[in-house]
Amino acid sequence: MESAIPNRLQCPRSRQRRIPDDYVPPYPGFVARHAPGISHVIMAYFGIQFRQLGDGVSEACKTLVDAFALSHGPGHWDRAQWQDERGYHNVIFAAYWDEPTRYDAWLPLHGLSWARVPRPGIGTFLEVLRPHVTRYETLLGHPTAVEGIAALADGISGPIQEHGYWGAARDRIPASQYDALHSTESPTFERDGSYVRVHAQDDLCLIRSGQDWLETEGDERRMYLDTLEPILRRGMEFLRDEGLPGGCLCSRYVTVQDVHGRATEKSYGMSWWRNLASLERWAESHPTHVAIFGAATDYFQKFGENARIKLYHEVTLSRRDEQLFEYLNCHEYTGLLRAMPR
């Protein structure tokens, strides 16, 4: 068993893990391992918002996808969609780089116009984090559950120790060895017509938490679709509609699409949180997540090692100067705009 924190990022601690050294997790978990030279990664979400799919949307998506394939484009990306609480359709492209110089070369040529050049009847937004490798963590339920930033990893760890208990996400983040990772600030907003740039605070927290049920069959598939997924959906809807007082600035529950925009049997929730502590509190004690955790516990009690669902997540903190949030012509419940005082 190995630590989720790679050797090269381990350092003398001023803050402790929640577990004693003899802790053994109840089931295996894995993390992505980057190549030693990687210092920062980029997680860039390109969103597009519209009432009805039309030529403008398709063209914008195609232009972006074509640009991903150009020189210095992302090492990995995926596409997803959801209908939001205002009835708008949204498509979001999550693009990942592990070499900032490539992103810095690509973005001005192909990415910055995304939420700066207006498209009639269409909203666009860009949400980018550029965290240092000490400020995020991954967790894969299975070594093949490789999604998100893990797709750029050099490899996957062996079974790691820091998982299966509340607070484990924090303990997997290398900076937690010496940093409380806690901000009490709120985002500020800079508006220019239908364009809004959001300046969030240090240690704003993002979680992307996904599930892939493609390989499930029979009883397991039914239990996922009929029991677990509806409970998960209710939790995501709670966060979307009522999460703000608890520190959830925005939550989206999205269906992953293939390159042609067709739904796959993968989904993920992504949510922005005022800080990691707020996410921890919701996860461990809010009735909606207690219900999700209870249902997931039943699920894995029943199927155990035979379960074919794949689960993964990534939790990211970043400094204020490692973030970019731009919204153009989007409704006021889009992304971090939800947190705007009104």
Added chain:
Amino acid sequence: MESAIPNRLQCPRSRQRRIPDDYVPPYPGFVARHAPGISHVIMAYFGIQFRQLGDGVSEACKTLVDAFALSHGPGHWDRAQWQDERGYHNVIFAAYWDEPTRYDAWLPLHGLSWARVPRPGIGTFLEVLRPHVTRYETLLGHPTAVEGIAALADGISGPIQEHGYWGAARDRIPASQYDALHSTESPTFERDGSYVRVHAQDDLCLIRSGQDWLETEGDERRMYLDTLEPILRRGMEFLRDEGLPGGCLCSRYVTVQDVHGRATEKSYGMSWWRNLASLERWAESHPTHVAIFGAATDYFQKFGENARIKLYHEVTLSRRDEQLFEYLNCHEYTGLLRAMPR
């Protein structure tokens, strides 16, 4: 809002709380406050085990209760019973002192014979902790939920900050400011015929966790008795029968009795754990406790501030030299004897 750790026991930390300073609990919780002069308390469990209630048992109980009323007797005690997994009936008297000198004066005269002088056909045992005030914590769901060591308190706190999250019990224990409170040792056993003295390790962990449903009515009473209590019972039975690999050395789920030995509408679980971390892991992630927590969450979601059930607990660690465990003529699944290699 105040800290669970009284001002006089706060000190520079080398270990952090799990929560940030701006944490606000989702509902109120309270702790017992001792008078400033109190340094150690005594929690002494006098148990008696038998197949059938007979004169010998009644006489032993009466003698003990009479002795409680004598000079230097406990400041508070209660009586409970349960039938164990071997079919034996057990009565247990939990007696509390907050002045060790009084206990030290009382015990040799009236208490030490309890598990040293054999009674035909009857087992007796004594389980005593003498923790420093920095090594235990209380939590009361309501300021009137005063049971156990809290009955000796000088008063009850106002609403405290450290509750409503996993790990809060640890954070309420003053020694957690600087001590990992973690032992990896196991008890050792000294046998002399039908007498066994157990020497447990530093930071052996005891939880007494109780419920009082006397004042519940109508829907709430039905939900407690028909839904919550059976789930709680299953969790207690799991710990009793299968808890050992997870670090639970012994678990009893008992009904509190009045002075005449009649059942009341109070119960408590008491369990001995290899260490606090083992208790934390079971509580936050084992399916049996996930179920209890989920059911309790539903319960308080439904009844909220109108709930009339009273919940409390106390979690205690103690040094090896602050413990006394004696078993006389008891079956091999009694108390810490369960952990004896066989």
